[in-house]
Amino acid sequence: MIVAGRTLRGGLDLRADVVVVGTGAGGAMMLRELAARGVDVVGLEMGAHSTAVDFSMREADMLELLMQERGARATADQQVRIVQGRGVGGSTVHNLCLCKRTPDEVLRHWARDLGAARLSPESLAPDYAATEAELSVQKVDAGYLNENNRLFKVGCDVLGYASDYTSHNRVGCMKSGYCIMGCPFDGKQNALKVLLPKAVAGGARVYADARVERVLTRRGRAVGVSGSLLDEAGRPFAPLRVRAGAVCLGGSAVGSAALAIQSGLPDPSGRTGRNLFVHPAGAVAGVFDQPVDGWRGVPQTYECTEFLEFHPGSEKRVWLVPVFAHPIATAVMTPGFGERHAAVMAKYRHMAALTAVVHDESPGRVRVTKAGRIQIDYALSPADQAQLTLGLREGARILLAAGAREVVVNYENDPLTLTDPGQLGQVDARGAPPYELPLTAVHPMGTLPMSDDPRRGVVDSRGEHHAVKGLFVCDGSVFPTSIGVPPQISIYTVSRHVARFVAEAG
Ligand SMILES: Cc1cc2nc3c(=O)[nH]c(=O)nc-3n(C[C@H](O)[C@H](O)[C@H](O)COP(=O)(O)OP(=O)(O)OC[C@H]3O[C@@H](n4cnc5c(N)ncnc54)[C@H](O)[C@@H]3O)c2cc1C
Missing domain, CATH: 3.30.410 (Cholesterol Oxidase; domain 2)
Structure with missing residues (x-):
């Protein structure tokens, strides 16, 4: 079961092997992978838990329910509207289901020139194939x-x-055209429908309305997270803390970078938050x-x-x-x-x-x-x-x-x-x-880039932070550059790749 944090009046204080922040493409795949490997994992999502019955096809209501800042998130100068999801399943709930691998030319550039050695086309190919099969990509x-x-x-x-x-990635699509407001017919084979139920069935504990505000570290190691439970209006009403052997950020290229900055994490490459495409x-x-x-x-x-x-x-x-x-x-x-x-x-x-x-x-x-x-x-x-x-x-x-x-x-x-x-x-x-x-x-990426060279990347090509052991990133933040194609399938896939190393650390 996915627990609504708004019902936990006394707050939340847990221990786990691994805690995952965010339940979008990256976070949900991480939760599913870790649960399948028998890791004791907790997932925390700042937004609400909604399902197909909640998707009313009413634009005004769905913007509020499913989008960061009610769909009004934008650059500081208002020049570019940045649309992102909020809620269990993240941006995969309202996305348009396009699936396209990152082109080999881009992956080769990352592996050869930018130090993301483990992201070569050859090494990612089996993970891409497994992801596409799991999400019924056609x-x-x-x-x-x-x-x-x-x-x-x-x-x-x-x-x-x-x-x-x-x-x-759609099965049983009714062709209603309301994808961007969440599918009322549950035709999307996304994080919410496919991955999170498997994660929960495998033992993952997942909490909605649970906003992480700080990554906790001790002597250069991630040891957990803290934050607040949010009520129906999104207001904090009780504290949350999860102590864990490893922390994995899946809050998106905006949310994860913001959390790293807010937590005052070390930034030897100087790239945290700066490499936004x-x-x-x-x-x-x-x-x-x-x-x-x-x-x-x-x-x-x-x-x-x-x-x-x-x-x-x-x-x-x-x-x-x-x-x-x-x-x-x-x-x-x-x-x-x-x-x-x-x-x-x-x-x-x-x-x-x-x-x-x-x-x-x-x-x-x-x-x-x-x-x-x-x-x-x-x-x-x-x-x-x-x-x-x-x-x-x-x-x-x-x-x-x-x-x-x-x-x-x-x-x-x-x-x-x-x-x-x-x-x-x-x-x-x-x-x-x-x-x-x-x-x-609608595709923010790159703010905690991957490179095995600590001068170039915030995380290495296993997804682990260069300066904070046990802290991993599994979302669109890790792309070293823009990819030029819709990113969801690559984010799911890179998260699957990173999960192997998180499982060893947790
Ligand atoms: C309108 C739209 C259409 C799109 N269409 C497509 C498409 O057709 N194909 C495609 O490939 N891509 C598409 N995308 C993009 C794709 O959905 C995203 O790139 C992908 O979901 C990003 O994955 P992510 O894991 O990085 O972040 P997200 O999926 O955005 O998930 C991040 C989650 O973390 C949560 N979170 C953030 N910070 C915190 C915190 N501090 N504490 C707790 N939780 C937190 C957020 O609420 C969110 O639920 C679309 C996006 C939009 C907006």
Whole structure:
């Protein structure tokens, strides 16, 4: 059973071999792996425990239930919205189920040039295969294309752009299109549905509403964690402490880095929190004569990789994929207000949209303010702005090729409307300067990077902290660079890899 911390009026004081912070992709896989190995493990999750019956398909309620900061988390300057999950299952509860391995070229770069020796394609391949089998990852086919994705495919085909169906971890999918609010039909083969029940059946003790505020150390060794139990409103009401032989951080690239900083952990490489990549993304919308009803059906079933290469410094670092949002999120991302805003929203049923996702090379930073609040600093370098511009231009080209009557690039003060491919140069002329475009990022990574060289990494390629023995990291924080593809399957897989070493330490 997963215990709701809000019911434990007297607080929580436990002992275990290992304590895991967070229950998202990394944390849940760690809990499942350790329980299967007979390790006495406790999992602590700051958010609530919800299941399919709680997923009401109501956007306003689900943002509050499932997202960090009710979906309003953003960089300190509000330039990039950073969407992350909160709750048992983490961001895997509301994600879109896309599964794509980190390309071999990126893994080779990590292993050969950045000191992450154990993350080579060859050494990770068996763990990837086992993860994909456990989560029922399968390539989708034409039967899964909704109208938004079908139009995207038409545009790619007309232009001859490299493109393909994507792979997903869904079984019994009802194609409702409400994935981003948690699946009410329980079709997602994610941390919440697949891994945590196995972890609990194997003996793991998992607590929701349990916020970790400090990693406890003694003589350079992690010895447990402390924090607070939270009530229904997210307010602390009782203390928690877990003493353990090893601690594993799975709080995400934002949460784990913040916890390391807040705990005052040693930082010999100076990289804690500093190596933040997010895959910043901007959207392009096309308006079609016929209704598209883009919110219906399975999202992101087709992708365009024509402009995506993986060698560092490439001038093709943008991934194009259909995207669609429900009305609140669409309204938030649509610039302007009043009549102009209403005129755009009136076209909602006729819109198809896609997103240009940058495989970024300009690192940002996670900090913790004196008041204890997480602060995220992130800005696109001129090179990354050029990639975003490339993506928006080519995205607009795809929608026009698919037959869009007009295509809108959402510049904040003066949206650009194009009706003919001959006008695409206007996107290059406007570019992607700071504060001009509403940007969203859903893949934070890299803030506690892996390297066997302690000058380069915060953790070694077993996942153990260089300066705190018995402290491991098993989430997206450990990626040394951006990966350029959706990260969940790589996070599950790296956590599986790290679990072997945690089991030995705990
Ligand atoms: C809208 C959206 C769509 C996405 N779609 C896809 C997709 O289709 N494919 C894909 O590959 N990826 C997708 N992702 C990204 C993917 O879900 C994440 O990259 C992945 O889940 C991150 O795993 P993680 O373990 O690093 O963190 P998370 O899964 O975010 O889990 C971290 C957990 O730790 C908890 N936590 C944090 N700090 C503490 C603390 N101090 N104490 C206790 N608990 C704490 C959090 O509440 C959270 O539940 C999407 C993300 C979003 C937001």
